[in-house]
Amino acid sequence: MSLRLAASLAARDVAVELSVADGETLALLGPNGAGKSTVLGMLAGLLRPDDGRATLGDETLFDLPRDWRPPHLRGVALLAQDALLFPHLSVRENVAFGPRSAGATRAEAADRADEWMRRTATAEFADRRPSELSGGQAQRAAVARALAAEPRLLLLDEPLSALDVGVAAELRGTLAGVLAGRTTVLVTHDALDAYLLADRVAVMHAGRVVEQGPMRQVLERPRHPFTAELSGLTLLTGARTAEGIETGDGMRLRATAVAAVPVGAPALAAVRPSAVRVLAGAGSTRVTDADRPERVTDADRPDRIPAIVTGLEPQADLVRVRTDRLDALVPPADVADLRLRIGDRVTLDVPPSAVTVYPA
Numbered sequence: 456m457s458l459r460l461a462a463s464l465a466a467r468d469v470a471v472e473l474s475v476a477d478g479e480t481l482a483l484l485g486p487n488g489a490g491k492s493t494v495l496g497m498l499a500g501l502l503r504p505d506d507g508r509a510t511l512g513d514e515t516l517f518d519l520p521r522d523w524r525p526p527h528l529r530g531v532a533l534l535a536q537d538a539l540l541f542p543h544l545s546v547r548e549n550v551a552f553g554p555r556s557a558g559a560t561r562a563e564a565a566d567r568a569d570e571w572m573r574r575t576a577t578a579e580f581a582d583r584r585p586s587e588l589s590g591g592q593a594q595r596a597a598v599a600r601a602l603a604a605e606p607r608l609l610l611l612d613e614p615l616s617a618l619d620v621g622v623a624a625e626l627r628g629t630l631a632g633v634l635a636g637r638t639t640v641l642v643t644h645d646a647l648d649a650y651l652l653a654d655r656v657a658v659m660h661a662g663r664v665v666e667q668g669p670m671r672q673v674l675e676r677p678r679h680p681f682t683a684e685l686s687g688l689t690l691l692t693g694a695r696t697a698e699g700i701e702t703g704d705g706m707r708l709r710a711t712a713v714a715a716v717p718v719g720a721p722a723l724a725a726v727r728p729s730a731v732r733v734l735a736g737a738g739s740t741r742v743t744d745a746d747r748p749e750r751v752t753d754a755d756r757p758d759r760i761p762a763i764v765t766g767l768e769p770q771a772d773l774v775r776v777r778t779d780r781l782d783a784l785v786p787p788a789d790v791a792d793l794r795l796r797i798g799d800r801v802t803l804d805v806p807p808s809a810v811t812v813y814p815a
């Protein structure tokens with residue numbers, strides 16, 4: 456069932472256009488307040504846009520100002536951060552609720568509940584009430600309840616964000632199985648969720664979709680700083696040079712991967728911080744071939760960029776050294792050896808293999 460949405464809501468400064476192909480999962484990414492939940496609310500029928508249209512397959516969800524189909528007649532299931540199960544019903548009764556309300560007999564609804572509890576590994580606590588479940592168990596039961604209703608469109612609003620890392624990883628695995636072939640919009644802050652669960656991504660910023668496309672293309676060649684941040688890359692804008700890019704402030708970098716951009720034309724570059732080295736001082740001595748285990752040819756000798764440290768942030772087991780030019784991701788021991796502080800002058804060693812140049 457393919458989805459098309461074009462709608463706006465001035466009170467929230469949201470105006471979006473997006474589409475999801477039949478059976479595809481679209482990850483909707485964006486910072487806090489970007490409008491992601493607002494989009495889900497419009498699709499679920501909980502929030503009425505000022506104008507616009509949404510269609511699911513050949514059915515119209517709304518076509519304002521004339522048509523507005525109420526939430527329970529849309530065939531759309533919304534699963535939020537909190538499981539929001541009916542507290543007075545057992546897991547089995549929660550899961551059977553959708554089929555029962557859609558007119559299934561008690562026996563049919565029970566069969567369908569059993570099937571979804573099996574697929575979401577919730578059968579072992581089928582007779583418990585929601586208050587007797589852990590967060591992860593409740594969220595699994597909520598997935599079973601949402602899918603047992605056989606929605607034509609599934610909306611997931613950060614379904615893993617309230618869970619511990621290990622529990623989230625398990626549920627991510629379950630979701631990967633049940634989302635296959637199902638038209639889904641998944642709101643997430645997490646690039647890993649997008650990579651593992653979605654086919655395409657749309658990135659929202661300040662109420663607008665700022666880029667959308669196939670996962671790898673968007674995350675590996677970002678066009679918006681938020682997308683770059685999410686992918687852990689540094690985004691530069693400038694003009695294509697014979698060997699790479701020159702930024703507006705005169706930084707020249709060579710790149711190994713260069714898409715078809717004419718020399719002189721506007722270009723973007725994504726730089727991988729984990730490949731950037733930080734050396735002490737603005738005029739660091741050159742690294743000689745003898746410093747490196749492998750022989751360094753001129754083509755892959757790093758470019759030297761003077762920079763000023765603007766921030767030091769722990770990131771997993773590394774430190775993200777932010778500078779006025781590029782970020783570097785280095786081991787804590789290097790930060791200690793260099794005695795790095797905010798405001799320090801350093802030299803960044805940027806190998807051409809860390810730089811990808813593509814059209815602006």
Ligand SMILES: Nc1ncnc2c1ncn2[C@@H]1O[C@H](COP(=O)(O)OP(=O)(O)OP(=O)(O)O)[C@@H](O)[C@H]1O
Pocket residue numbers: 466467468485486487488489490491492493494
């Ligand atoms: N109940 C509300 N009443 C009025 N404005 C709201 C309400 N909820 C959100 N907004 C505003 O609408 C805009 C979009 O918010 P929305 O919740 O859709 O963003 P989001 O991308 O889902 O953010 P988050 O990642 O924090 O959940 C923001 O400017 C927000 O302040």
